[in-house]
Amino acid sequence: MHLACLKMTSKRLLDKNPAGVRGSGAGNIGYGGNYCTKHSEHSSAKTGGVITRKKSPVTVNGIDTQIVDTCSLQEPSKETCPNGNHLASGREKHYTKKKTIYASEEDQREVGPGEVLKCRSFTHRLVLNGQRQEDHMQVESIISLRSMLPLCVSDVSAEEIYASSHIPVPRNRKPSGHADKEVMAATVLTTLSTSPLVLNPSSGASGGVSETSSRGWKESLSASYSSSTSGNWSWDASDQSVPSTPSPPLSNDVNKSFLIYSQGEDNIEEGESTHFLFEDPIPRKRKNSMKVMFKCLWKNCEKVLSTSSGIQRHIRTIHLGRNGDSDYSDGEEDFYYSEIEVNMDTLSEGLSNLTPTSPTTTGPPPVFPLTNDMVQSKSATVIHSPLSQSAPSTLCHIRTDHAYQATAPVSIPTVSSEPLHNHSAISVSWQSPSIIFKSQPGAVTHVGILSTGEKRQTVTHAVSKTHTTTISTPKASTGTRKPRGEAKKCRKVYGMEKKDLWCTACRWKKACQRFTD
DNA sequence: TATGCCGGGAA
DNA sequence: TTCCCGGCATA
Ligand SMILES: [Zn+2]
Numbered sequence: 048m049h050l051a052c053l054k055m056t057s058k059r060l061l062d063k064n065p066a067g068v069r070g071s072g073a074g075n076i077g078y079g080g081n082y083c084t085k086h087s088e089h090s091s092a093k094t095g096g097v098i099t100r101k102k103s104p105v106t107v108n109g110i111d112t113q114i115v116d117t118c119s120l121q122e123p124s125k126e127t128c129p130n131g132n133h134l135a136s137g138r139e140k141h142y143t144k145k146k147t148i149y150a151s152e153e154d155q156r157e158v159g160p161g162e163v164l165k166c167r168s169f170t171h172r173l174v175l176n177g178q179r180q181e182d183h184m185q186v187e188s189i190i191s192l193r194s195m196l197p198l199c200v201s202d203v204s205a206e207e208i209y210a211s212s213h214i215p216v217p218r219n220r221k222p223s224g225h226a227d228k229e230v231m232a233a234t235v236l237t238t239l240s241t242s243p244l245v246l247n248p249s250s251g252a253s254g255g256v257s258e259t260s261s262r263g264w265k266e267s268l269s270a271s272y273s274s275s276t277s278g279n280w281s282w283d284a285s286d287q288s289v290p291s292t293p294s295p296p297l298s299n300d301v302n303k304s305f306l307i308y309s310q311g312e313d314n315i316e317e318g319e320s321t322h323f324l325f326e327d328p329i330p331r332k333r334k335n336s337m338k339v340m341f342k343c344l345w346k347n348c349e350k351v352l353s354t355s356s357g358i359q360r361h362i363r364t365i366h367l368g369r370n371g372d373s374d375y376s377d378g379e380e381d382f383y384y385s386e387i388e389v390n391m392d393t394l395s396e397g398l399s400n401l402t403p404t405s406p407t408t409t410g411p412p413p414v415f416p417l418t419n420d421m422v423q424s425k426s427a428t429v430i431h432s433p434l435s436q437s438a439p440s441t442l443c444h445i446r447t448d449h450a451y452q453a454t455a456p457v458s459i460p461t462v463s464s465e466p467l468h469n470h471s472a473i474s475v476s477w478q479s480p481s482i483i484f485k486s487q488p489g490a491v492t493h494v495g496i497l498s499t500g501e502k503r504q505t506v507t508h509a510v511s512k513t514h515t516t517t518i519s520t521p522k523a524s525t526g527t528r529k530p531r532g533e534a535k536k537c538r539k540v541y542g543m544e545k546k547d548l549w550c551t552a553c554r555w556k557k558a559c560q561r562f563t564d
Numbered sequence: 565t566a567t568g569c570c571g572g573g574a575a
Numbered sequence: 576t577t578c579c580c581g582g583c584a585t586a
Contacts, residue, residue, distance in 0.1 A: 533586095535567095536567075536568065536569095538566090538567065538568075539566085539567070539568090551577090551578090552569085553568085553569090554578080554579090555569095555577085555578060555579065555580090556568080556569060556570085556579075556580065556581090557568090557569060557570080558568075558569055558570085559568075559569085
């Protein structure tokens with residue numbers, strides 16, 4: 048669109064339709080903003096740092112990793128940012144191009160919301176670290192206690208696990224103190240002695256359940272995220288996840304679940320740090336008959352898989368409409384499934400059916416909960432009908448516009464203008480984002496989007512739309528034509544008499560530039 | 565019918 | 576590239 052518009056309007060537009068015009072349109076603000084944000088700022092600083100981080104967490108497999116000192120802690124702020132960047136890096140190029148094109152408009156809007164967010168996430172982390180460290184000190188004692196109190200741990204289960212999943216965080220502490228390392232080592236040893244399985248982390252997935260859970264996370268994360276393409280990681284995820292998460296599943300049920308989680312997390316933060324330590328003991332229990340399973344939280348999807356990777360794939364492919372390939376896992380999937388403990392005995396039967404193997408294949412296309420705008424943000428694939436505009440959200444607009452223009456693939460909407468809200472409150476990386484959503488739905492959404500890669504959004508959007516639109520709409524096939532915006536265009540506004548007042552586009556019988564839908 | 569705008573095309 | 580317009584889709 049812009050291209051076209053720009054072409055057409057060229058200078059005039061700028062003069063006449065600076066930011067203001069757009070805004071008038073519908074919620075377009077996002078529009079301009081999006082481009083800017085994404086392109087410019089994002090990409091800018093971030094790149095390198097991310098990778099390093101990832102590694103650290105990933106590598107962590109075992110406890111050892113923690114010991115390893117990565118540079119991460121100290122430079123956290125920047126690093127975090129980078130995470131998102133990773134992706135961005137790739138994009139940057141693209142955007143840069145665009146930038147040039149849109150430059151005039153962009154300049155104004157550019158604000159780097161994304162950065163802020165990232166920083167935010169980062170902070171969270173730090174906090175955790177701090178806690179963790181302390182925890183470590185206590186760890187030994189705790190461990191001993193643990194053995195005593197296995198049950199408690201079990202209760203914590205899923206939620207905690209989530210928290211635990213973050214385990215990588217602890218690593219960060221490294222920087223903090225050497226003592227920690229020692230402590231860690233000691234802890235580890237103790238742990239090992241107690242629960243062999245837990246320790247396995249380094250090895251494959253087969254280990255004990257608890258491991259699975261914790262490790263699974265890591266693995267999944269590492270696997271999917273680490274993959275070259277997506278630089279996202281848990282942290283990043285915060286950014287991305289935020290946006291994405293909210294989208295589909297969040298509608299209602301999901302939200303609830305999330306909320307719960309979030310709460311759990313909070314708790315975890317405070318007191319849970321300890322819990323996380325406990326993980327070891329838990330595993331034991333599970334071993335016996337309990338197994339950690341991953342359940343899909345998507346609205347009408349009961350899918351339960353034995354592996355995090357599996358569930359992620361399932362979500363990615365089925366619900367998010369992405370390719371089975373790990374490439375783009377943003378971490379978004381993580382929000383759509385939860386870990387659950389299951390009795391192997393019982394499970395064995397049911398699971399055999401449900402499970403794993405073919406996560407992708409499962410069921411019919413999910414029914415989307417399209418309640419929110421957010422939802423829309425998600426769909427994937429090609430956009431059939433231009434119609435879709437029904438949705439009020441900025442995103443929608445964006446999309447639409449793009450469609451018009453045909454050119455710009457989708458930029459993500461990162462409106463991010465928002466200030467970050469919850470940082471302080473939220474501690475845990477992953478879920479924290481979820482929390483964010485709740486608190487600030489609108490803004491948050493956008494934010495999330497930011498992090499996400501273009502592809503994602505593009506794809507995602509399409510899907511939701513597809514469902515929505517496609518199904519109901521016959522036109523899809525019709526063609527490219529848009530639904531025609533509701534807004535009055537120059538012609539109508541000024542009338543034929545005052546044709547000179549029309550925007551150039553209107554004068555030329557092109558899509559109106561001044562009154563965008 | 566009035567509008568909005570795509571696809572062409574002339575200058 | 577700028578400016579127009581035929582003609583189609585839509586309201
Ligand atoms: Zn106009």
